Structures are given as structure tokens and as C-alpha cells.
Amino acid sequence: MSGATTAPSAVEGVTLNDVARQLAELTDLFRRRLLEDRAKNETILALRQHLQAREELDTGAAFEAVFTETLLAVDRLASEEASAELAASVATEILEVLGRRGLRALPSEGRADPTIHEIVGQEAGRPGAEAGEIVQVRRRGYALGDRLLRPAQVVVAAASEEGAE
Structure with missing residues (x-):
């Protein structure tokens, strides 16, 4: 028994193309995974962030800064002599605190918009005012982001009697 003998190959009949095809399939599977x-x-990660936000809401941590800043305004009310100027100043301060967190006052000029204004009255004989135009704001309206918190209560100019004929 002279000479080297070759061991039978376990992959006889497998071509290089077969190996390349299987490699491509495995590569594709790996990329998809x-x-x-x-x-x-x-x-x-999104669920963890959502859970953390919920936990902050549940513990009140999400509102801590709002409470702290609002309490400073309340302290001013308690420590200073009551006056219209103080009340206006504290109201402005509280609205600024809320504004830093997304609260915004709704516009209250021009024509009334039923999506953001509640018409609570009409006023006739307003010179220069067109029918439906806001002439008085009884209560400001506010939105938080894109969500309406409360509509503005407004009085609008009534149609003139000349235009009604």
C-alpha cells in the first residue's frame, strides 16, 4: 500500500454554486434578524420611556416644577397687601409658569371661530365692527399644545339693521 489514499468527501456532489446560494440565504436571514x-x-426603549413618564405622573414628579413655581406666586399673594396690581401680577406669573409647559392663550381678535370661541352675547351699534367680529372677551380661552382646554367666551358685533333689510 504505497501512496496516499484520499478520504471520501462528506460533501461530494455539492457545487460551489450551492455553497454560494446557501451563504447568500444565511446572510439574508442574518440581516433580517x-x-x-x-x-x-x-x-x-419606547416602552421603557413611556413607563418612566407614567411613573413620574403617578408620583407627581412630572408636576413638581409647576407646583413649586405656582406656590411662589401663592406666597406672594399671602405676603403682600391685596391690590388689583398684585392680582394682575400674580395672574401673569402663573400664566408664564403654565406657558413654559405648553399652555397658550387663544387668539381673541377678528371674527369669532366656533372651534375656539364660545359666543356669549351680541352687541349692536359698534362703529367699524362687522357682524361676527369679536368686540369683547369675557373669559380668555386656552389650549395645551393642540388640545383645546376651554374656549374663549366672547361677545360679537351684531349684524346692523341696515344690512338685515
Whole structure:
């Protein structure tokens, strides 16, 4: 028995193209799994952030700064002599505190908009005012972001009797 003998190959009949195809399939599978894992990790991160925000709401931590700043305004009311000037100043201070957190006053000029204004009266004989135009604001309206908290209560100019004929 002279000479080297070759061991039979376990992969006889497998071509280089077969190996390349299987490698491409495995590579594709690996990439899809990586993308799925990335998506799952992003979902888990979003859920953790949502849970943390909920916990802050539950414990009141989300409102702590608002309470602290509002209490400073309340302290001013308690420590200073009551006056219209003080009341206006404290109201402005509280609205600034809330404004830093997204509260905004609704516009109250021009024509009344039924989506943000509640018409509580009409006034006739307003020179220069067109029918439906806001002539008085009884109570300011506010929104938080895009959400209406309360509509503005407004009085509008009534149609003139000349235009009604």
C-alpha cells in the first residue's frame, strides 16, 4: 500500500454554486434578524420611556416644577397687601409658569371661530365692527399644545339693521 489514499468527501456532489446560494440565504436571514432585533430594541426603549413618564405622573414628579413655581406666586399673594396690581401680577406669573409647559392663550381678535370661541352675547351699534367680529372677551380661552382646554367666551358685533333689510 504505497501512496496516499484520499478520504471520501462528506460533501461530494455539492457545487460551489450551492455553497454560494446557501451563504447568500444565511446572510439574508442574518440581516433580517438584525433588523428585527433593532426594531424590537427600539420598541422596548419606547416602552421603557413611556413607563418612566407614567411613573413620574403617578408620583407627581412630572408636576413638581409647576407646583413649586405656582406656590411662589401663592406666597406672594399671602405676603403682600391685596391690590388689583398684585392680582394682575400674580395672574401673569402663573400664566408664564403654565406657558413654559405648553399652555397658550387663544387668539381673541377678528371674527369669532366656533372651534375656539364660545359666543356669549351680541352687541349692536359698534362703529367699524362687522357682524361676527369679536368686540369683547369675557373669559380668555386656552389650549395645551393642540388640545383645546376651554374656549374663549366672547361677545360679537351684531349684524346692523341696515344690512338685515
